[in-house]
Amino acid sequence: MSKNAGFFNFSIRNIISEDQSILIQARIRLLYFGFFIVFAAVAGLFFSVYLQHLRLLTATSGFTLLGVVVLFKYLTYKPQWRQISHILLFIATFINLSNVFVVIQKVDIITIQMILLVVIFSYYMLGHGWGLFYSLLNIIPVMVFYVLDYNESYFIAFRPENIDQATIIISMFANFIIIVFIHSHFYTAFFKNIRQLEQTSQRQTILNSELELAIDKAEKSSQIKSEFLATMSHEIRTPLNAIVGMSNLMIMAHPRDDQKENLKVLKSSANNLQSIVNDVLDFNKIEAGKVIFEQVKFNLVDLLQNICGAQQRKAEDKGITFELKIDPILNDRVLLGDPTRLTQILLNLVSNAIKFTRQGNVYVKAFCNEDRDNKMSISFIVRDTGIGIDKNNLQFIFEPFTQESITNTRQYGGTGMGLAIVKRLLELQGAHIAVSSKIGEGSEFSFRMDFGKSSASIAEIGEKHPLLQNTEALNTLKVLIAEDNPVNVLLMKKLLSKWKILPVIAENGESVVAVYEKGSFDIILMDLQMPVMNGFDAAMAIRKLPNAEKAKVPIIALSATTLPDIEEQIFKAGMNDYVSKPFKPEELMEKVQNLVFSFAAHSSL
Incomplete structure (x- = not known):
């Protein structure tokens, strides 16, 4: 309903809005303009039967006239076309059946016209279900009356009123006009709807064509992006390979202490650059769906100790306490999974915890949730006492190229790719990462993963060639x-x-x-x-x-x-x-x- 419609509104423009379908607009227009025709027809009948002193018909037509006025006002105030249609059909059914059984006590051309009006109006306005209901509600009683009248079995202690020929002509003429109006109105609406559907179909065809072009362009853009990243990777990695390689060779050549310190700085910077390149390329590979997870035997305890061993030294250099706690049940277990990707996930989380912690501690824990015959479910927790994350930013930290704030990016560095990679890698393995954090108190990241169990022993997988x-x-x-x-x-x-x-x-x-x-x-x-x-x-x-x-x-x-x-x-x-x-x-x-x-x-x- 339009916001402009009020109690004193009489304009159809204020009760029709663009968001309504063509069919609904047509139904409202039918009621609005139809009320004028019905009002004129009923008014003519009212004066005709009044002049003939037919009291019952005068009361019926007067009641109908009043109902038309009230419903028209209700329509222009609140265009509840469905409710109004039901009321009109009940009034028409009441008048039709009362005329047949009480007032006139016969079935004539006007009765048939009224039934036809009810059938057409109910189907057009309310659809198949209600159309069938109102049609049967009018037809069945009339057919019963026909049978009773034919067998001369119908009797009521009321003398039927006889209407003159002029009243019959007025009724027939009005009914024909209303029937033609309903058909003409809905034919126009349906034809307009069909044309709109054709136009929509044409627009849809154009949109589909444009969408195909857009998809093709997006796919080509994605391919170009992948090729660009691969080319840039090759161009960056080639000199980077020489820098890292020569740094390693010079360190292996037992340099002087001052040279060794310079070489460590050089190697560290090269490793940082390599890490940034790897993050971008890893994410590109994950987004392209080209990540393949291995199922190899590995010792989780050794893996965690190797990951945390190098990180512990970084923590100690910053004056941070580092603690690794491993569930004792994992000591003699050989698991099946992808240790490389698990290392990547944990390394990102642990290095972030150390990076964003100025003082206090970093805590890493792995414990068994469930130990079954061929599968083991393990939870990992990485907790720190760092700067924390605002609760409003928790939903954004796993987005690529995103950090909590520009200040953090400038102060702590990084590409903002680490957590995005962690989240995607876990999701691809059917796991979910959870995070809780408080500003100034620290953060906790946790996830749970399922691993297969191997019958091999720790000693077997630890053997060297x-x-x-x-x-x-x-x-x-x-x-x-x-x-x-x-x-x-x-x-x-x-x-x-x-x-x-x-x-x-x-x-x-x-x-x-x-x-x-x-x-x-x-x-x-x-x-x-x-x-x-x-x-x-x-x-x-x-x-x-x-x-x-x-x-x-x-x-x-x-x-x-x-x-x-x-x-x-x-x-x-x-x-x-x-x-x-x-x-x-x-x-x-x-x-x-x-x-x-x-x-x-x-x-x-």
């Missing part, structure tokens, strides 16, 4: 390196020289295949982006060599590229493992030794 124990044997390894960047070539040579390994260098994929076919090598370290032939094609070419034994050589991909599906492409090309630049020397050498040892053991069978 024999080759890993003996670095003296490394100098016998024959390593072929595919690398086109001169700085990275120099870095790899210096790094491998620490283990007395003299590698052979190939500047592109085509050279790698040619050199490998002519020589004998234990392992290939393959860069992915190279001129002439890339690392993927080179690896596939090697796997297709006629010599089946040579075709099985271990290949480790080395690349600064971090496209969301990079690992899938690497393994699809036939490579055995992947190390992302910049890499830790010990990580690379461990993978090299593991693969060489496994290949040697397999070949000897």
